[in-house]
Structure formats: C-alpha cells, structure tokens
Amino acid sequence: MKIVRSALLVGLCLAAAPVSADPLVIVTTSNATTLVNSILGPGVTLVAGSATLIGASTQQGTFTGGAGVLPFASGILLTTGDANLALGPNGTESAGKTTGTGGNAALTLLGGDPTFDQNVLQFSFVPTSGTVSFQFVFASEEYHEFVDADVNDVFGFFLNGVNLAVVPGTSTAISIDTVNCLDNPAFYSANSVTSPCFTAIEAVNTQYDGLVGGLFATPLFATGNVNPNVSNTIQIAIADGGDAIYDSAVFLAGGSFAAEPPPLPPPPSAIPEPATMTMLGVGLAGMAARRFRRRQQDH
Numbered sequence: 701m702k703i704v705r706s707a708l709l710v711g712l713c714l715a716a717a718p719v720s721a722d723p724l725v726i727v728t729t730s731n732a733t734t735l736v737n738s739i740l741g742p743g744v745t746l747v748a749g750s751a752t753l754i755g756a757s758t759q760q761g762t763f764t765g766g767a768g769v770l771p772f773a774s775g776i777l778l779t780t781g782d783a784n785l786a787l788g789p790n791g792t793e794s795a796g797k798t799t800g801t802g803g804n805a806a807l808t809l810l811g812g813d814p815t816f817d818q819n820v821l822q823f824s825f826v827p828t829s830g831t832v833s834f835q836f837v838f839a840s841e842e843y844h845e846f847v848d849a850d851v852n853d854v855f856g857f858f859l860n861g862v863n864l865a866v867v868p869g870t871s872t873a874i875s876i877d878t879v880n881c882l883d884n885p886a887f888y889s890a891n892s893v894t895s896p897c898f899t900a901i902e903a904v905n906t907q908y909d910g911l912v913g914g915l916f917a918t919p920l921f922a923t924g925n926v927n928p929n930v931s932n933t934i935q936i937a938i939a940d941g942g943d944a945i946y947d948s949a950v951f952l953a954g955g956s957f958a959a960e961p962p963p964l965p966p967p968p969s970a971i972p973e974p975a976t977m978t979m980l981g982v983g984l985a986g987m988a989a990r991r992f993r994r995r996q997q998d999h
Contacts, residue, residue: 723905724769728761728783735776736823738762739952743828743959747931750824756799758782759819763951769904770837771915772953780817780853780940781947786839788905790891795841795907796946807939810863810873811854816944822935827959832859832932833923834957836913840948842876843910844895851942852877855950857922858935864922874920875941876948879912889916908949921962928959 729735732751740746753760761783766773769788777783781797804818825832842853854875857864865874867884879888881897890898892909902916913920926932938950 723765724763724787725765726761726763726777726783726786728758730755730757730760732821732823735760735762735821738774738776738954739834739957740825741834741955741958744832744957745826747824747826750822750931750933752820752822754801754818754820756801758784759799759801759817760821762954766951769906769915770911770951771913771919772835772951772956775952775954775956777949777951778819778821778855778936778938779947779949780819780938780944783949785907785947786949788907790903790907790909792907793841793845793892793894793909794946796944798944804937804939806858806863806935807854807856807937807941810856811852811875811877811939811941813850813852813854813941815854815939815941818937818939820935820937822933824931824933825957826931827926827928829959830925830928831923831961832926832957832959833921833962835919835921835953835962836865837920837951838865838874838879838912838948839891839906839908839910839914839951840876841907841909841946842948843892843908844881844890844897846876846946847880847882848877849942851940851945853939853941853946853948855938855948856935857924858937859922859924859926860932860934862924864924868918868920874912880910886918887912887920889914908947923962926959 732753736746736751760778762776764774785795799817801818803815808815840853852875855865866872872878889902889911891904904915
C-alpha cells in the first residue's frame with residue numbers, strides 16, 4: 701500500500717525538485733534494427749539480419765529531448781517495464797510495470813539475485829578498428845531506499861561474452877547495490893528528495909529516482925576490444941532483480957556506438973550545495989518506511 705506523505709514532505713518535494721522545461725519524447729518500438737541503427741556511429745557496420753530483441757511492445761524505444769535531462773540529447777532506452785514511465789516529472793517513487801519476459805541467467809549471475817522482466821537487444825557488427833565504445837546512463841526507481849535490500853536491478857553489455865558495464869577501473873558490475881549514494885558516488889546523482897544525497901540542483905525531468913552516469917555525475921562510456929574488419933557480437937541486457945515491481949532503464953547515446961575510444965573527460969564542474977538537514981532527515985525516514993513496505997510485500 702502506498703505510503704501517504706505529509707503536507708510538509710509534498711512542499712519540500714515541490715520546492716526542492718525543479719526540473720528541466722524540455723521533456724523527453726519517447727517512441728516505443730519492437731524493431732530491433734531500428735534500435736540498433738539509432739546508436740551506430742562512425743566505423744561500425746551492422747551485420748544485416750543480425751539484430752534481435754527480447755522485450756514487450758512498450759518496454760524499449762527511441763528518445764529525443766534528452767538535453768537537460770541526460771548528458772546526450774537522443775538515443776535509445778531499454779527498460780524492465782514500460783519505457784513511457786521514464787517521462788518526467790518524478791511524481792512517484794514506485795513506478796513500475798511487469799512484462800512477463802522472464803529472467804536472464806547472465807544478469808542473475810552478475811547481480812546475485814533472481815531476475816525478472818528481461819529486455820535484451822543483440823546484434824553483430826563489423827568495426828574498422830580494434831576498439832569500440834559508447835556512452836550510457838543507468839537509471840532506476842529502486843534508488844535509494846532499496847540499496848542492499850535483495851532487489852538488485854542490474855544490466856550488462858556483453859561484448860563477445862565480456863561484460864563492459866562495470867565501474868570504471870574495476871571489474872564490478874554496475875547495479876543498484878554497487879553505485880549509489882555511498883558506493884562509487886562520483887558516478888551517481890539522486891533524483892528524489894527522499895534520497896540522503898539529494899541536492900535540488902541535480903533534479904532532472906525524469907521519473908527515475910536515481911541515475912548513474914547522468915547529467916550531474918561522472919559520464920560513463922563502455923569500452924572494449926574487438927576484432928577489426930570481422931563480425932563481433934554484443935548483447936545489451938537489463939532486468940529486474942529480486943522482484944518484478946519497480947522499473948529500471950539503460951539509456952544509450954544516439955550515434956555513440958563507434959569504432960574509437962571515448963572522448964577525454966570534461967573538466968570538473970562546480971560542486972552543488974549539500975542538501976539541508978531537513979531534507980536529509982525526511983529522506984532517511986522515507987527510506988526506512990519504504991524499505992519496511994517492500995519487505996512486507998515480499999512476505
């Protein structure tokens with residue numbers, strides 16, 4: 701049962717979470733070739749007929765209007781529920797849809813929890829060099845209240861069988877439990893006033909409660925070695941972990957899947973002001989209440 705917030709909390713949310721005036725525009729599609737062509741960049745050719753998709757009809761799509769919401773303006777998104785739920789503003793902390801697309805063994809192994817609602821885009825391509833890279837953002841409604849709560853939504857980029865969706869400089873797969881307010885926080889930005897690390901300046905116009913590699917975090921690029929001038933295969937996969945309730949998504953930048961290393965990182969930006977103690981207290985209380993609710997749902 702949804703927790704009723706006090707008038708004070710509603711006021712804080714409205715006052716502390718301004719959003720971009722430019723909304724995302726999402727066009728759902730089940731055409732795997734359309735999705736792949738939306739992200740292909742220089743030096744990469746799609747192998748004809750190789751693109752396949754596991755996903756419900758509205759589980760994935762293309763998007764525009766990302767400026768001010770994401771670090772890139774257009775691209776594709778794969779979700780664990782309904783791609784349309786990515787649209788802002790963040791009006792609830794429990795958005796989700798069950799798709800019935802089943803679990804994914806590779807993601808179960810990565811995240812450590814049973815998986816549900818898988819969404820998988822796979823294709824083969826021929827690169828002109830020995831390296832490919834692309835930019836991405838991971839976002840989720842599981843943040844922050846379900847970190848380390850056995851509902852570890854997870855995704856992977858399996859390039860010739862090797863997962864590229866890892867915390868930079870490590871072999872740790874990116875997931876709810878591995879990148880958040882406390883773990884690898886440089887790559888994370890909160891989008892919910894109830895998060896303990898929320899700052900109003902970081903609020904963006906999407907439903908998701910937290911973003912990894914987002915507009916106010918260190919940008920993320922998946923980079924891997926490939927065999928030039930021959931066919932290579934990549935599988936882009938995401939799934940709910942632990943249960944099939946709340947949604948997560950992975951956004952890929954349009955035209956960024958290229959046969960070249962990622963660009964040099966931008967210079968560091970100004971550090972935003974920290975959240976007030978009032979917001980922090982409300983966030984921690986809300987976190988505890990929702991974690992209790994989630995555990996009640998699981999029993």
